[in-house]
Amino acid sequence: MTDENNHPVLIIGGGISGIVCALELYRLGVPVTLIEKEASLGGLAARFCCKASEACNKCFACVVDKKLKEISEQSQISQLTGAEITGVAGDQGSYKVSLAKAGNASELEAAAIVVAAGIDPYEASGKGEYGYGVIKNVVTARDLEEMLRFQGKIYRPSDGKLPQNIAFIQCVGSRDESIGNLYCSQVCCAYALRLIRAIRHKYPEVNATFLYMDIQPAGASFHDFLNACREDKGIRFIRSLPSRVYHSPVTEDLRVRLADTERGEVVEEPFDMVVLSVGMVLKKEAKPLANLLGLGLNEEGFLASPAPGNGIFVTGACAGPKDIDRSITHAKSTAALVHNYLNGR
Missing domain, CATH: 3.50.50.60 (FAD/NAD(P)-binding domain)
Structure with a gap:
């Protein structure tokens, strides 16, 4: 297994799927860097309101707020907001990812990459x-x-x-x-x-x-x-x-x-x-990102599943329409797949 201290898992997208995947990997002992293009985490779901009436209607908006609070208190998960991916090199467990943030360029190494690019209405x-x-x-x-x-x-x-x-x-x-x-x-x-x-x-x-x-x-x-x-x-x-x-x-x-x-x-x-x-629909910024990572689109126009074993994973609604609940479930299962991949190399 690659030295994870030097090669964290890079999660691209700080919406609910990216946040949950990051938290799950951290609990599994995997170092994580979470990258979000916007100035703050949360994505589209962070703007949802509670839809309770006489009782909870299971909209899961409150879960998003809880996960945002949880990751804001987790200093050991590296979080880069306002950052954009500009290039990806390397393959299978040894990726070099170029970033631009506030006009400055940098490069990160990653043992695996999780794409949680989200959707647009x-x-x-x-x-x-x-x-x-x-x-x-x-x-x-x-x-x-x-x-x-x-x-x-x-x-x-x-x-x-x-x-x-x-x-x-x-x-x-x-x-x-x-x-x-x-x-x-x-x-x-x-x-x-x-x-x-x-x-x-x-x-x-x-x-x-x-x-x-x-x-x-x-x-x-x-x-x-x-x-x-x-x-x-x-x-x-x-x-x-x-x-x-x-x-x-x-x-x-x-x-x-x-x-x-x-x-x-x-x-x-x-x-x-x-x-x-x-x-x-697939988030507009996801298509150039898919090109950088060599990802295709499925017949519905969302990100297709990558070839197994190359260390690139796709999670959340960018892989196909999902509500908050199913996005969270998918993110947790993706974290488990990433963990198994790292342990199996």
Whole structure:
């Protein structure tokens, strides 16, 4: 086994997957260097709010906060934020990785490399028929969540008022042949429903309409959670993918055009606000990183599994859509694989 004091495991990406993988490897006695391009750790999940209603709805946002606190207190894990990978040389257990940080160049040696590059939300403006970026009261689920986390309330961007009737449109940027994203992002249904439940708990007067193609299960307890949502008289489920969102010519309300399968006709319904549940795409910065490491993409456009035995590993949602819970599980299993790889050389 290579002298790990000189050759730590390098983890690229300081989101929840990278953090958990780093903590697990440290517990296994493996020295780790965690590299994050942004100024702070946490990634996308660090901006999520707790979605508890009457009880915990298992969104795992609190777990992200706990892991961030845990790694911030762990001085023995080297953490480089604001750093970017500029080059990779070497192979199989003896990599030399070039970094740029604040205009300064440096080089690290690594016994293994774990890529936890993360994902980006699909850019909702790419679906012009929904009016994101043009119609003020069309927002993404992430926009709405950040209102709750950082401002403690939700409101219509046009006038600051509490919306009374919100449409949640699913599969924006997923399962869509017109944009080439045929895959299901898997987490959006549960994510949106948890957000709805949290909003309904805080604002019982707000009604929500959940517009979907299919509802993807998410975890062993999801069936009971979904039943609770269906029993909530303030949540309406319509199996339909809307074709258009636009301003009403008469009022400030939004109009959503959709096929009502129960009535067998196309209808237009008024809403105060429309929330788009956008899918996942591979983080933009991950593609040049993949080129540096010789990694390919799978058919869904995420990072493909590397060839076994070369000391490069991929973990988290950059390998395919995952929620926080499954990203954590994947990161832990990746840490075990890395540990076995190091011990087996």
